[in-house]
Amino acid sequence: MLEFDGLRKSYGANQVLDGVGFTVQPGSMFGFCGSNGAGKTTTMRIAMGLVLSDAGEVRWQGRRLDQELRRRVGYMPEERGLYPKMKVGEQVAYFARLHGLTAAAASKASEEWVERLGLGARRGDAVEKLSLGNQQRVQLAAALVSRPEVLILDEPFSGLDPVGVDSLAEGLLDQVRTGVPVVFSSHQLDLVERLCDSVGILARGRMVATGTVDELRRREAGRLLRVVVPDAVPGWAAALPGVRVVSEQAGDTLLDPAPGTDDQAVLAAALRTGRVTHFAWREPTLVELFRGAVADPRTDEEVAA
């Protein structure tokens, strides 16, 4: 298990991380979400020993990550760490050497990964000649070439076109299938929802939500009730107790009932205004869950409780 435990970090008076903790199971993909400046990069840099935390630690299989253990971690930094003039194959081999492979093993591994990530034809080209998407693939090859036990990737999908996203996603899923825990940060929540077994949302220096997307959905907050009554009297739901009308258009009404509201009472009221053709809880998208978690200050207290 990969564990981030109680990480704290301040820059002067700016407390960036205030006890960040989450776990990632082997063979699972964790989507690390949060607004700009929430502290995702800082968290990942702490894991890699590039930033010192004020408190807390990151563990892999129960052992605190140190420089030796970090050689088993594949890391893609946000600022990307490629040498523009170096050739693709040499670049990937260079990273393998940094992780302790012999020259011969590094060269063989580089060849294999360059091929696997679809860069075979570009092996001899300087990195700077590649498109952004292909440079991203080189970066992934650099992270994978040492056959890491853990992957920590800072916004690996940013800037990729849909084909690039799919091929990178496939590469990461391959790793997950072999038992590697993968953590990646992203603002592309549709992608996180599609790929990740679990998700963490960072806000105000803490994890305000963690779990599978389904678990986050099952929490009552954020669920909306959609009621369609084509011939409804406009405003029919406005006076229902405990119910906020989110939108109402031509008999199609979206309601946000307070926790504990009796949905059958809402149905009865709908039936009084006309024939009900649709009545269902609508599951929030990850984007809606994210907005709710990031915007609601009560979540901090819930986490602290």
Ligand SMILES: Nc1ncnc2c1ncn2[C@@H]1O[C@H](COP(=O)(O)OP(=O)(O)OP(=O)(O)O)[C@@H](O)[C@H]1O
């Ligand atoms: N070296 C530093 N010195 C001072 N403040 C810093 C430093 N590095 C990061 N910060 C601050 O820490 C906060 C968190 O930054 P971080 O880059 O970790 O966020 P992030 O969640 O990765 O953001 P983004 O999604 O925009 O990449 C920001 O307020 C940032 O200004």
